[in-house]
Amino acid sequence: MSGDKKPNSSNDAQTTHFGYETVPVAEKAQRVGQVFHSVASKYDVMNDLMSLGTHRLVKRFTVELSGVRAGQRVLDLAGGTGDFTIRFSSLVGPTGEVVLADINASMLRVGRDRLIDKGISQNVMYTQLNAEQLPFAPDTFDCICIAYGLRNVTDKDAALRSMFSVLKPGGRALVLEFSKPRNDLVSKVYDGYSALWPIVGKLVTGDADSYRYLVESIRMHPDQETLKSMMENAGFSDCRFHDVMGGVCAIHVGFKPLTAD
Amino acid sequence: MNEMFTSSLCAPVEAIINAVLKQDPGSALQLQAFRGKVLRVECTSPIKLIVHLVVEEQGVSLRSVFEGEADAGISASASSYAKLLSSDSQTGALFSPAVAISGDTHVVQGLHRVIAGLEIDWQDHFASVFGDVATHQFSELVSRAKRWGKSSRETVLDNVEEYLHEEARLLxxxxxxxxxxxxxxxxxxxxxxxxxxxxxxxxxxxxx
Missing domain, CATH: 1.20.5 (Single alpha-helices involved in coiled-coils or other helix-helix interfaces)
Structure with missing residues (x-):
């Protein structure tokens, strides 16, 4: 297993990536926080614009892969505006529970307001937390889902280990994240298209820098195989991934073994 | 078939069924008798497709991935499903040789009855926007257009048949x-x- 704050950081142990920039480890969470404070109110609109609406289908498929049933406890990590919590809340029903968690207060506020406006309150809790140190007892959740969030975590290995710890034996973790397209043509088209995001971001939110970070952070994120091995290193078993749109995104699934090795 | 692709195909179908269910409270109530039941729907042609229909509190959910055991299964071609949904005789359509049913047939029959019988009271919704008088005029117009369409279709078919049989002697x-x-x-x-x-x-x- 990799040491703390090293595998995803640059060669210098005290620095890490923030898009293409190299920043001190202690500064990354704050810089990412600024990005999401800035985009929180227009986050859903921008998602629809950048993905041309396809993010809804990808999220739908991710929920199908979760296998969540009535009465289960689910952690929607980096849940932001609550897209997954809405779906999970209906699946777990009144006997289950969903915890919508995000490190960013602005995103969490947008998510909480949105859920309350939809009348979803009976089985949802809200927590502001750092994914690297989840403040829950071990073996708490049947399913943990982190969608488009792991990329922004400073120490991804620590986050995966923390997720593994709070997952119940037999429970599963899902990581939905941008990944590496398999096909060169898809890759080139995608690169060209994503280069437009800062311009669209500037027009819609008045903030091009946040979307420049988004594009850069996607490029710096580990590919499918690397993330799978990171999950295995964290202790997950039966890890697999589903490429979405030719690898533009990938959904990784891993299970906590029923018995400790 | 790719599960993600199947899931994407399911999304609009699910949205349409649930939207129609919202407009037809009678059918929604009937559906609740099957809450928690799962029907495995398999399409054999022109494309192979397996979808699970799960009855939930808010309507139905169509899933490309379902890990549990389905209560019942139905397998047929796309054209047989089209006949199934448009047929007046439920028994005749459901138990034809082109349709294979497994598991609890009561679930299949019940869900088929609800989904094939979905009906929207368009006039009610139209009236709430345009008023009763305009709605009455409009529905009269639609009824007349329907009657004219039906009689025109029958006349055209009769004429074509007569021409082919009696005049051109082609058939x-x-x-x-x-x-x-x-x-x-x-x-x-x-x-x-x-x-x-x-x-x-x-x-x-x-x-x-």
Missing amino acids: PSKSEVAHFSARIDELKLRLDRINARTQRLGARVNDA
Whole structure:
């Protein structure tokens, strides 16, 4: 297993990536926080614009892969505006529970307001937390889902280990994240298209820098195989991934073994 | 087929069914009798597709990935499903040889009854926007258009049939086909009799 704050950081142990920039480890969470404070109110609109609406289908498929049933406890990590919590809340029903968690207060506020406006309150809790140190007892959740969030975590290995710890034996973790397209043509088209995001971001939110970070952070994120091995290193078993749109995104699934090795 | 692709196909279908269910409270109530039930729907052609229909509190959910055991299953081609949803006779359509049913047939019949019987009271929604008078005028217009469409279709079909049978003589009429089939059957029977007689005479010659 990799040491703390090293595998995803640059060669210098005290620095890490923030898009293409190299920043001190202690500064990354704050810089990412600024990005999401800035985009929180227009986050859903921008998602629809950048993905041309396809993010809804990808999220739908991710929920199908979760296998969540009535009465289960689910952690929607980096849940932001609550897209997954809405779906999970209906699946777990009144006997289950969903915890919508995000490190960013602005995103969490947008998510909480949105859920309350939809009348979803009976089985949802809200927590502001750092994914690297989840403040829950071990073996708490049947399913943990982190969608488009792991990329922004400073120490991804620590986050995966923390997720593994709070997952119940037999429970599963899902990581939905941008990944590496398999096909060169898809890759080139995608690169060209994503280069437009800062311009669209500037027009819609008045903030091009946040979307420049988004594009850069996607490029710096580990590919499918690397993330799978990171999950295995964290202790997950039966890890697999589903490429979405030719690898533009990938959904990784891993299970906590029923018995400790 | 790719599960993500199937899931994407399910999304609009699920949205339409649930939207219609919202407009048809009677069917939504009937559906709740099957809450928690899962139907495995398999399409055999033109594309192979497996979808699980799960009855939930808010309507139905269509899933490309389902890890549990389905309560019932139905397998047919896309054209058979189309017939199934448009047929007046539920039993005739559901238990035709083109449709394979497994598991709890009560679930299949019940869900088929609800989904095939979905009906929206368009007039009610129209009236809430445009008022009763305009709605009445509009529905009269629609009814007249429907009646005209139906009678026009029947007239066109009758004329085409008559032209093909009687004037152009391109196709035989039903009675001509029946007469021709009867003559063929008669000919076949005569040939069979001749064949049997030939064999009988051949056997006598061999004996002699």
